[in-house]
Amino acid sequence: MAVIPEIxxxxxxxxxxxxGEWIESKSASVEMNLNPATGEVISELPNATKEEAIGAVKAAHEAFKKWRDVPVRDRARLLFELRAKLEEGSDELSRVLCQDHGRTIGEAIGSVRRVIENVESACSALYGLAKTNEHIEQVARDIDQYLTWEPLGAFLIVTPSNIPMHAWSSFVPYALAAGCTVVVSPSRQDPIAAEYICRVAQEAGFPPGVINLVHGGRNVNKEILVQPEIKGVGFIGSNRAGWELFELCGRYGKTSSINGNGKNNFVVMPDADFDEAAQGLLRSCFGMAGQRCLGVDNVIIVGDRYDEFKSKFIEAAKGIKVGYGLDSETDLGPLVSQAGKDKVVRWIEESLKEGAKMVVDGRNVKVDN
Structure with missing residues (x-):
């Protein structure tokens, strides 16, 4: 067993x-953040006050006035510096994900790699934006046509508990490349990961107010989104929260990118290599403890080999090693919170009452210390 040291x-x-400054919240509302693998308190999380949330909006709005005019090459330089800082700190970021979210170290390393790739993609998109500007002469008699892409302003970015760093990188680098500024509101279940990646961005040298971070969840998100300086929202999370933000965007005329829950099918064809397919399904179902929108919910076996594949998959599932993600031999880490685990167990028990059949029961698994 190779156990990787905690941060x-x-x-x-x-x-x-x-x-551009790390400030103590004046809020009296404080939550305890736990390491989901050990149950130990690892940080204290204050929920931002209304005044603090609005302060972040004002900072983003004021920063936008200058950031939008920063030359493309200078924005690119900062994004490339962000990429370099992420590479430099990738080991530390991966271990933070294990402790704050519950990932296995392999999953955490992969997630940080996706973050870096998103920043690389944003760098490419930055130059792509410049090329998409169009000028057509004489589109009609004595009329020329110009198409110019311009940044809109400050945006609210809401990231979920299952991919706290990856979701950040799915929005923030692209917004910055386009000349916009952001107020990030991360999930309260893994705030350390959100803070770490924000600190890396700060080290890259972005001007004050271009990136802001507040904690507080739905109430704070709504308070931020209704501010006139906020032009829209980028969101990944639950359907319920997504619909609430989408309704607010419609009411206040905001731009939105809303990404809710996903359901996915895994199809096994008759000529498939069943050993390989079982291992692929294992990763699809149990990767990140099932906490991802790309995970598999339904398995469809085409043909008459259902029982054969079912046996292969059950055998593979029984071989999963459950434990702390910092143990390199662990295949499956914990859910991000006790509430999340309780919900999954409740779903299982409700399914059994409705006639489902249990083939592998992992509800009371014993983990070696």
Whole structure:
């Protein structure tokens, strides 16, 4: 067993990042953040006050006035520096994901790699935006046509608990490349991951106010989104929260990119290599403890080999090693929270009452310390 050292057992009280400064929240509402693998308190999370949330919006709005005019090459330089910082800190970021989210170290390394790739893609998109501007002479008599892409302003970015860093990189680098600024509101279930990636971005040298970070969940998100300076939202999370934000965007005329829950099918064809397919399904079903929108919910066996494949998959599932993600031999880490686990167990029990049949029961699995 190769156990990778923890970064720290206790990170202290989280701060808010507003206008380039880490500030102590004045909020009296504080939650305890736990390491999902050990149950230990690893940080204290204050929920931002209304005044603090609005302060972040004002900072993003003021920063936008200058950031939108920063030359493309200078924006690109900062994004490339962000990429370099992410590469430099990838080991530390991966271990933070294990402790704050519950990932296995392999999954965490892969997630950080996706973050880096998103920044690379944003760099490419930055130059692509410049090329998509169009000028057509004489589109009609004595009329020329110009198409110019312009940044809109400050955006709210809401990231979920299952992919706290990856979701950040799915929005923030692209917004910055386009000349927009952001207020990031991460999930309260893994705030350390959100803070770490924000600190990396700060080290890359972005001007104050271009990136801001506040904590607080739905109430804070709504308060931010209704501010006139916020032009829209980028969201990944639950359907319920997504519909609430989408309704607000419609009411207040905001731009939105809303990504809710996903359901996916895994189809096994009659000529498939069943050993390979079983291993692929294992990763699809149990990767990140099933906490991802690309995970598999339904398995469809084409042909008359259902029982054969079912046996292969059950055998593979029984071989999964459950444990702390910092143990390199662990295949399956914990769900991000006790509430999340309780919900999954409740779904299982309700399914059994409705006639489902249990073939592998992992509800009371014993984990070696």
């Amino acid at each position: 720290s057992k206790y990170y202290g009280r989280h701060k808010l990042f507003i206008n």
